[in-house]
Amino acid sequence: MSKSLLEHINCPEDLRKLKPSELPILAKELRRFIIDIVATKEGHLGASLGVVELTIALHYLFKTPEDLLVWDVGHQAYGHKILTQRKDLFHTNRQLGGLSGFPKRSESEYDTFGVGHSSTSISAALGMALASQLKGDQQKQHIAVIGDASIASGMAFEALNHAGVTDANLLVILNDNAIGIDPSVGALKAYLTKVKGDKKLAAQNNIIKALNFNYSGPIDGHNFDELLTELERLKSVKGPKFLHVITTKGKGLKQAEENQVQYHAPGKFDKVSGDVLSVNTDHLPLKYQDVFGKTLVSLAKENKKIVGITPAMLTGSSLKLLFETYPDRAFDVGIAEQHAVTLAAGMATQGLIPFCTIYSTFLQRAYDQVIHDVALQDLPVVFCIDRAGLVGEDGATHHGVFDIAYLRCIPNLIVCAPRNELELRNLMYTAQLGLKHPIAIRYPRGRGVLSAWEQDFEPIAIGTGVQLEKGTKVAVLSLGAIAVNCTKAIEQLKPNHLVGHYDLRFVKPLDENLLHDIFKDYTHIITVEDGAVKGGFGTAILEFANQHAYANTIKILGVPDRFINHGTVQQLQEQVGISADEILKSIQKFL
Numbered sequence: 001m002s003k004s005l006l007e008h009i010n011c012p013e014d015l016r017k018l019k020p021s022e023l024p025i026l027a028k029e030l031r032r033f034i035i036d037i038v039a040t041k042e043g044h045l046g047a048s049l050g051v052v053e054l055t056i057a058l059h060y061l062f063k064t065p066e067d068l069l070v071w072d073v074g075h076q077a078y079g080h081k082i083l084t085q086r087k088d089l090f091h092t093n094r095q096l097g098g099l100s101g102f103p104k105r106s107e108s109e110y111d112t113f114g115v116g117h118s119s120t121s122i123s124a125a126l127g128m129a130l131a132s133q134l135k136g137d138q139q140k141q142h143i144a145v146i147g148d149a150s151i152a153s154g155m156a157f158e159a160l161n162h163a164g165v166t167d168a169n170l171l172v173i174l175n176d177n178a179i180g181i182d183p184s185v186g187a188l189k190a191y192l193t194k195v196k197g198d199k200k201l202a203a204q205n206n207i208i209k210a211l212n213f214n215y216s217g218p219i220d221g222h223n224f225d226e227l228l229t230e231l232e233r234l235k236s237v238k239g240p241k242f243l244h245v246i247t248t249k250g251k252g253l254k255q256a257e258e259n260q261v262q263y264h265a266p267g268k269f270d271k272v273s274g275d276v277l278s279v280n281t282d283h284l285p286l287k288y289q290d291v292f293g294k295t296l297v298s299l300a301k302e303n304k305k306i307v308g309i310t311p312a313m314l315t316g317s318s319l320k321l322l323f324e325t326y327p328d329r330a331f332d333v334g335i336a337e338q339h340a341v342t343l344a345a346g347m348a349t350q351g352l353i354p355f356c357t358i359y360s361t362f363l364q365r366a367y368d369q370v371i372h373d374v375a376l377q378d379l380p381v382v383f384c385i386d387r388a389g390l391v392g393e394d395g396a397t398h399h400g401v402f403d404i405a406y407l408r409c410i411p412n413l414i415v416c417a418p419r420n421e422l423e424l425r426n427l428m429y430t431a432q433l434g435l436k437h438p439i440a441i442r443y444p445r446g447r448g449v450l451s452a453w454e455q456d457f458e459p460i461a462i463g464t465g466v467q468l469e470k471g472t473k474v475a476v477l478s479l480g481a482i483a484v485n486c487t488k489a490i491e492q493l494k495p496n497h498l499v500g501h502y503d504l505r506f507v508k509p510l511d512e513n514l515l516h517d518i519f520k521d522y523t524h525i526i527t528v529e530d531g532a533v534k535g536g537f538g539t540a541i542l543e544f545a546n547q548h549a550y551a552n553t554i555k556i557l558g559v560p561d562r563f564i565n566h567g568t569v570q571q572l573q574e575q576v577g578i579s580a581d582e583i584l585k586s587i588q589k590f591l
């Protein structure tokens with residue numbers, strides 16, 4: 001039986017031995033390879049399928065890894081990984097100990113820049129190009145591949161603005177498929193749509209040319225003739241260049257082309273039919289994101305001041321539920337976390353109650369806006385911080401483990417975490433009752449723990465915790481949803497009189513009355529959080545103990561001072577010592 005082309009290819013040097021006429025065959029095989037593995041191992045699908053031809057063309061024509069290729073976000077880089085020495089390992093993608101789902105410098109010399117968060121590629125590639133210039137290297141090519149949603153972000157614009165006044169050897173490739181995770185938004189999207197239909201506009205009234213780039217395109221990103229001809233030409237064009245490529249997200253798998261939102265990361269699917277494997281989830285608790293979305297709709301019905309804001313995670317955060325009910329009161333601002341936060345601040349100055357929902361990891365990008373625009377002016381913005389804690393397979397770039405530490409030090413800001421869906425609802429309810437300060441409510445990725453999550457709203461007094469279990473010797477203090485692991489650990493000790501369990505709920509302000517009682521009643525304290533130990537919840541408890549000269553032993557469980565890679569949430573919690581079993585071991589040391 002004759003071997004496939006892909007079987008012969010371990011690295012781009014092998015690829016470069018192929019004839020141009022063989023590339024479409026390779027593209028077909030590469031697509032099949034990606035589909036077959038992602039169907040069972042899960043991961044990001046649509047984006048990688050969309051850039052198969054572009055990936056092959058880039059490695060075919062450029063001399064990678066000497067020429068530097070930077071992928072933006074990196075969720076589209078599966079083809080790149082497979083063609084750059086990782087084909088045999090690709091089945092381990094995103095699993096514990098396996099390949100990362102994103103380019104990563106420590107994984108391969110072909111991964112020139114670590115990514116996961118969007119809109120960094122132009123800055124990084126420009127930095128590399130300027131470094132080459134300073135080193136006197138005239139030969140090296142520097143290429144950033146960025147999507148239409150990612151290029152609309154502030155960071156990407158900052159980089160274009162800089163690049164346009166340099167003579168750096170930089171090629172920016174815009175992979176325009178008119179969609180991010182959800183359909184792309186904004187005036188730039190409208191402009192790009194017009195350019196696709198009206199080539200004259202691209203030639204005359206061109207926003208990229210105005211920034212001093214040599215613009216070409218739009219070209220068909222699935223057509224090798226067009227791609228190879230244009231990329232070859234651009235190799236010898238000096239200075240900053242911009243190639244506008246049109247592709248279809250999910251290309252080559254019918255369902256992925258037709259349902260681009262779902263097939264961004266579809267979970268398991270049938271590799272032959274392409275259908276997503278339907279799992280009956282009726283008996284399972286809702287996802288936290290849906291409790292947020294549904295609760296916001298209920299609150300917005302009663303309180304006309306409520307609006308919702310998301311930076312490009314309309315589906316992921318379930319803000320789409322508000323959008324479907326009140327389209328005028330829900331804002332998807334694109335990948336623009338900084339803008340989302342300051343937009344919320346502006347709205348709050350005018351008496352609106354903005355619920356700004358942002359993944360914990362992406363809020364990192366808007367840190368100054370949280371401090372300078374919201375907290376400093378004490379504006380009552382409600383931050384609903386989704387994907388807080390370890391998120392699993394997306395890994396180090398996406399774990400939401402820093403927010404407790406980076407928010408707790410900000411004056412005026414209330415920081416809390418619901419233990420379950422009811423508490424999430426009640427905290428959201430409390431937040432729109434005329435609160436005079438900003439509040440951050442953090443909750444995890446995935447499902448909650450309750451079946452009866454929808455009950456009458458009850459306000460929660462700010463800065464109050466609750467006793468879940470009374471003990472005498474060891475007090476376990478948890479913050480938020482990680483309480484479930486503590487409960488499971490303590491249940492294994494039954495009959496238990498020694499171990500108490502308290503959900504502090506608020507890391508700021510702390511429930512000092514409750515803490516005084518705990519420190520008086522127990523000798524040993526164990527704090528548990530799904531966040532960074534340095535500066536986090538446990539540290540807050542330690543500060544309290546020091547301030548009041550308590551001498552109890554305090555053990556802090558949480559995410560240690562290193563980046564945590566990918567794996568299932570359960571595996572990673574085990575690894576860092578916050579799974580039920582690991583918490584139990586820590587408790588037993590004090591018994």
Ligand SMILES: Cc1ncc(C[n+]2csc(CCOP(=O)(O)OP(=O)(O)O)c2C)c(N)n1
Nearest residue numbers: 047116117118147148149150179180181312
């Ligand atoms: C700073 C940041 N915000 C949000 C995200 C979540 N995110 C990942 S991919 C994506 C959409 C990217 O769209 P685009 O750049 O058009 O690439 P495509 O998926 O179409 O290939 C978003 C919003 C992110 N990775 N980084």
Ligand SMILES: CC(=O)[C@@H](O)[C@H](O)COP(=O)(O)O
Nearest residue numbers: 073075116265316387394445
């Ligand atoms: C690549 C990226 O940043 C997103 O696609 C992210 O993986 C979404 O995470 P959730 O699956 O938690 O929505």
Ligand SMILES: [Mg+2]
Nearest residue numbers: 147148179180
């Ligand atoms: Mg796109």
